[in-house]
Amino acid sequence: MLEKRSHNISDKLLEKIISVAYGDSGWMVKFIINRKAKRNPEVRELLDEYKLTANSVHRLKQSEVPESVMHLVRVKTNVKSENNFWSSVYIRFLSKPILSTAVAGVMIIAIASVLLFNQPKPQHKYTEAQIELAEKQFKESLAIVGRVFSNTEKEFDEEILNNQINKSLGKGFYLINDILIGG
Amino acid sequence: MNKLFLSIIIAVLFTFTVNAQTGDVTKEPGYVDFGNLTEFENSTGVTEVMIEEDLLSALAQISDEEDPNIMSVLSGLKLVKAFVFEVDDTNIDKLLSKINSIDSKLSGTDWKRIVKTRKENEAANVYIKLNGKKQIIGLAVTSLDAGDEAAFVNIVGTIDLATIGKLGKQFNIPHLEGIKHHKDGKDEN
Numbered sequence: 067m068l069e070k071r072s073h074n075i076s077d078k079l080l081e082k083i084i085s086v087a088y089g090d091s092g093w094m095v096k097f098i099i100n101r102k103a104k105r106n107p108e109v110r111e112l113l114d115e116y117k118l119t120a121n122s123v124h125r126l127k128q129s130e131v132p133e134s135v136m137h138l139v140r141v142k143t144n145v146k147s148e149n150n151f152w153s154s155v156y157i158r159f160l161s162k163p164i165l166s167t168a169v170a171g172v173m174i175i176a177i178a179s180v181l182l183f184n185q186p187k188p189q190h191k192y193t194e195a196q197i198e199l200a201e202k203q204f205k206e207s208l209a210i211v212g213r214v215f216s217n218t219e220k221e222f223d224e225e226i227l228n229n230q231i232n233k234s235l236g237k238g239f240y241l242i243n244d245i246l247i248g249g
Numbered sequence: 250m251n252k253l254f255l256s257i258i259i260a261v262l263f264t265f266t267v268n269a270q271t272g273d274v275t276k277e278p279g280y281v282d283f284g285n286l287t288e289f290e291n292s293t294g295v296t297e298v299m300i301e302e303d304l305l306s307a308l309a310q311i312s313d314e315e316d317p318n319i320m321s322v323l324s325g326l327k328l329v330k331a332f333v334f335e336v337d338d339t340n341i342d343k344l345l346s347k348i349n350s351i352d353s354k355l356s357g358t359d360w361k362r363i364v365k366t367r368k369e370n371e372a373a374n375v376y377i378k379l380n381g382k383k384q385i386i387g388l389a390v391t392s393l394d395a396g397d398e399a400a401f402v403n404i405v406g407t408i409d410l411a412t413i414g415k416l417g418k419q420f421n422i423p424h425l426e427g428i429k430h431h432k433d434g435k436d437e438n
Contacts, residue, residue, distance in 0.1 A: 192307050200308050203298040204323075207331040208413060210400045214373045214392050215414045218364050 074108065083109065087116030088123075092163050274301065274328045279378050279387020279405040281360075283351060286332050286401065289344065294335035294398070302327045302406075318412055325407030332401045336393060341370065344399040348372050348391045351401070355389065370395030377410070385410055 075083075079102075085091040086099040103110040192200075274280060289295070300308070309323035336344060355376050356362065364375035371394055378387035385408040393399040404413070 192304060197304075197307055197311060200300050200304050201311075203296075203331070204300055204305075204308060204319075204329055206296070207298050207300075207329050207402055207404070208322075210331060210333065210392070210402050211375075211388070211390050211404075211413055214364065214375060214390050214400075217373060218366055218375075 074106075075112065079109070080112070083113050084116050087113055088120045090163060093167060274405060277327055277387070277405050278380070279403075279408075280328065281351075281355070281376075281387065281389045281403045283332065283401045283403070284347070286334075286347070289332075289334040289340055289347075289399075293337070294333075296331065296333040298329060298331040300329040305329065322409060322412050325409075326404060328403070328405040330403045330405075334399050336395055336397060336399050341393075341395055344393050345372060347401075348374065348393055348399070351389075351391050360387070360389065377408075384408075388413070 082091065082095050082099055086096050091099070099109070099113065103113045275282070305323055305326050305328075309320055334340065334344065352362070352365075352374055360376045360378050362374055362376050364373060366373045373392040374390070376387075376389040377385050380386045386406065388402075388404040388408050388410070390400065390402040
């Protein structure tokens with residue numbers, strides 16, 4: 067792979083291409099490399115090849131590497147296996163650039179929301195006179211509503227119950243008297 | 250990656266939208282826009298009341314000890330708005346027309362008219378708005394009595410209609426005084 071590389075591709079650029087191919091880069095690097103790949107066929111070719119390799123690597127199952135070999139690797143490299151909760155969280159989530167960006171994004175939103183929602187309400191200081199006036203006006207407003215209710219009730223009692231229903235009932239009784247008793 | 254950015258942008262926009270909605274009483278479902286009433290401000294007796302949530306809660310704190318009934322009414326309220334104009338021959342037609350236009354406007358919505366009375370030169374309408382829990386969250390009253398006064402009242406917030414009616418009768422103040430009042434309890438006269 068490296069043999070194909072011309073002198074135009076620097077080591078730094080190659081590192082970035084590899085990290086993009088393996089999905090280890092941040093979004094900015096990914097964006098830059100993808101843009102370069104569109105413009106430069108050599109970069110495109112390298113990126114595609116490294117992506118193919120990366121795909122093959124990612125497809126490797128753990129069972130394909132026997133535990134005895136892994137144990138030997140750990141012994142030789144003097145790496146202790148860390149199977150605690152936080153290391154697994156780190157390996158699963160935070161070591162991946164996309165997920166760490168997502169976590170950072172969520173944290174920014176959470177902080178922004180807290181700052182926006184918890185803005186202290188401007189505390190109005192009212193004078194006694196202002197509160198007294200407000201109380202008076204509140205009572206006046208309720209009085210208007212009360213008056214409309216009272217008038218409606220009054221009207222219902224006088225107009226509808228007395229004049230219309232009672233009058234009709236009265237007529238009814240008169241008719242009954244007239245018919246049954248004969249006037 | 251694009252999905253991630255889209256999610257972040259949506260979350261941020263949602264945060265700003267929710268934040269923008271808080272504190273604006275005109276966005277409350279119980280709020281009624283009576284339209285332009287300035288044309289009636291030239292009548293001899295005018296009362297404008299606009300008591301907002303912070304002043305209502307200040308009022309609730311002092312009412313707590315004096316009258317628990319007022320406190321119970323005040324505690325859920327976000328706005329009390331009232332406009333009262335003295336009725337005379339020059340403005341009666343316009344006031345009746347305003348009452349009718351508000352009636353048409355509210356009739357086409359989910360406001361419920363619970364009282365409608367019509368007599369010669371007299372009119373009164375009471376509307377309520379309910380939420381999903383069948384609580385009254387808005388009350389609007391429009392009334393006109395020829396030779397007396399016309400009133401436009403809107404109470405926004407959780408409303409106990411029975412207590413309001415009872416208190417209203419208790420406070421039966423015969424005639425409103427000519428106080429011109431604007432936001433936050435500042436008396437202009």
